Structures are given as C-alpha cells and as structure tokens.
Amino acid sequence: MRHLSYLGVLAGCLLGTAPLEILLGTRVYARWRRLLRTLVPVLAVFVGWDLYAIARRQWTFDPRGVTGVRLPGGIPLEEVLFFVVVPICAILTLEAVRARRRAWPVGDEPQPPTPTATAAPSSPSPSPPSQAEAEAPSVRAHGKPSDGPT
Amino acid sequence: MSYTALAGLGVLAAVTADLLVFRVRLVRRRAFWVAYAIIVACQLVTNGVLTGFGIVRYDPATIVGLRIAYAPVEDLLFGFALVLWTLDWWVWWGRPSRRGQDGAGGIGASSGSRRIHGR
Numbered sequence: 001m002r003h004l005s006y007l008g009v010l011a012g013c014l015l016g017t018a019p020l021e022i023l024l025g026t027r028v029y030a031r032w033r034r035l036l037r038t039l040v041p042v043l044a045v046f047v048g049w050d051l052y053a054i055a056r057r058q059w060t061f062d063p064r065g066v067t068g069v070r071l072p073g074g075i076p077l078e079e080v081l082f083f084v085v086v087p088i089c090a091i092l093t094l095e096a097v098r099a100r101r102r103a104w105p106v107g108d109e110p111q112p113p114t115p116t117a118t119a120a121p122s123s124p125s126p127s128p129p130s131q132a133e134a135e136a137p138s139v140r141a142h143g144k145p146s147d148g149p150t
Numbered sequence: 151m152s153y154t155a156l157a158g159l160g161v162l163a164a165v166t167a168d169l170l171v172f173r174v175r176l177v178r179r180r181a182f183w184v185a186y187a188i189i190v191a192c193q194l195v196t197n198g199v200l201t202g203f204g205i206v207r208y209d210p211a212t213i214v215g216l217r218i219a220y221a222p223v224e225d226l227l228f229g230f231a232l233v234l235w236t237l238d239w240w241v242w243w244g245r246p247s248r249r250g251q252d253g254a255g256g257i258g259a260s261s262g263s264r265r266i267h268g269r
C-alpha cells in the first residue's frame with residue numbers, strides 16, 4: 001500500500017476540491033476545453049523544469065512511495081499527475097472565491113454592458129436572486145460597474 | 151542551476167508574464183491573493199506529507215536548507231510560480247475576446263439565465 005502514497009495525496013486533493021464544483025458551481029470541469037488549454041502550457045513548462053531537476057538529481061523519489069511507473073526522462077507518473085491535479089485545485093479555488101465574491105474581478109469578465117443593455121429582454125430580473133441561482137447556480141452576476149477590469 | 155535560483159527565477163518569470171505578457175495582473179487582484187492564501191495552506195499540508203514521509207527528497211546542495219512544514223522553502227516559490235502561471239492561462243483563455251472559441255462557455259445556451267455565464 002505504501003507505494004500508493006503519492007497517488008493517494010493527489011487523489012485526496014481531487015476529492016477534497018470536488019465539492020467546490022458541485023456546491024459552489026465553479027464550473028471548472030464543466031469548462032473542460034478551457035481547462036485542457038490551460039493544462040498544456042502548464043505541463044510543458046513545469047514537466048520540463050521537473051525533468052531538469054530529476055536529471056540533476058535535485059530531487060529524487062522514494063521508490064517505496066510511488067507506483068514505480070516512470071515516463072521518459074525518468075519522471076514518475078505521479079509527478080506528471082501532480083502538474084494536472086494541482087492546477088485543477090488552484091483553478092477550483094480561484095473560481096470558488098469568485099463564486100462567493102462576485103465583485104472581485106480577475107480579468108475574464110464580460111465587458112460591462114451599457115446601462116440600457118442591463119435591461120436585456122431575456123434577462124430575469126436580478127431582484128429575486130434565489131430564483132436565478134436555482135436555475136443556474138454558476139451564474140455570475142455581471143454588469144456591475146466593479147466587474148470591469150481594474 | 152540550483153533549485154533556489156530556479157525557484158526565484160520561476161517566480162520572477164511568472165510575475166513578469168502576468169503583468170507584461172498576459173496583462174491579466176492577477177498579482178494586483180484581491181481574488182487571486184485570497185485564493186492563493188487558501189492554496190498555500192493546502193500546499194503546506196500536502197507538501198508536508200510528501201516531504202515529511204520522504205516520498206520526495208531534496209539534494210541538500212541545491213536548497214538553502216530552510217524548511218517550512220518539512221518542505222524546503224523553495225517549494226513555496228515553485229508553488230507560487232505554478233499557481234500564478236496556471237491561473238493566468240485560465241483567465242487568458244476565458245477573456246471575452248477568446249470566449250467565442252471556448253465551447254465550454256455555453257454555446258447554444260437557450261435559457262435566459264445561462265446567457266450570463268458564458269465563460
């Protein structure tokens with residue numbers, strides 16, 4: 001069992017953050033294309049860094065703590081998965097913060113609509129938030145002046 | 151190059167990209183720092199497990215030797231660079247000008263409320 005230690009830590013990270021997607025509607029897994037596009041450059045840079053460090057023996061892995069599956073360059077499978085799991089957890093955390101603090105922009109918000117556009121015909125009235133949230137838990141209130149890039 | 155030097159460079163590169171390349175400026179946004187505070191707390195736990203149980207071991211010659219929760223302090227820099235680089239790409243791919251390519255943004259959304267989420 002001990003050789004599953006590293007995998008277990010990663011699984012714990014995924015399991016621990018999964019409720020954010022469901023309870024707070026972070027929609028990170030739901031936007032899987034955007035997630036994949038994010039993971040590619042992250043993997044490219046940090047697996048590269050990791051391969052350098054492994055080649056120079058800056059860090060090593062206890063064979064008893066990993067499955068033993070090694071990818072080209074001698075990088076353990078777990079180490080590659082680390083650069084998938086940790087970014088997912090980080091994004092989930094950021095989106096969870098945003099779900100709770102909608103007035104805190106990060107830079108991908110829609111452009112603030114013009115004052116007349118806020119009264120778009122298909123838009124449900126913002127006054128009963130409970131209804132809007134019941135329909136779409138992930139809905140982000142936009143159109144507030146503070147939503148624009150700072 | 152030592153882990154210490156690389157970690158410092160990693161942070162510098164990530165911050166530079168954030169401010170000058172992506173121009174997302176996460177390091178100037180409250181949402182990022184609140185999220186990072188949560189992330190770093192989790193990192194100290196998971197990293198502490200990985201290093202405390204010796205699953206990952208470091209060459210003493212490549213680190214300064216200062217450790218926080220068993221992990222070398224360089225891991226905090228490494229982690230910061232990883233998180234900032236990740237979140238910059240995430241925000242970048244979700245910017246309004248790019249959202250048209252992002253199918254996950256809700257193409258074909260029919261209900262009025264879903265109209266809002268598109269990112």
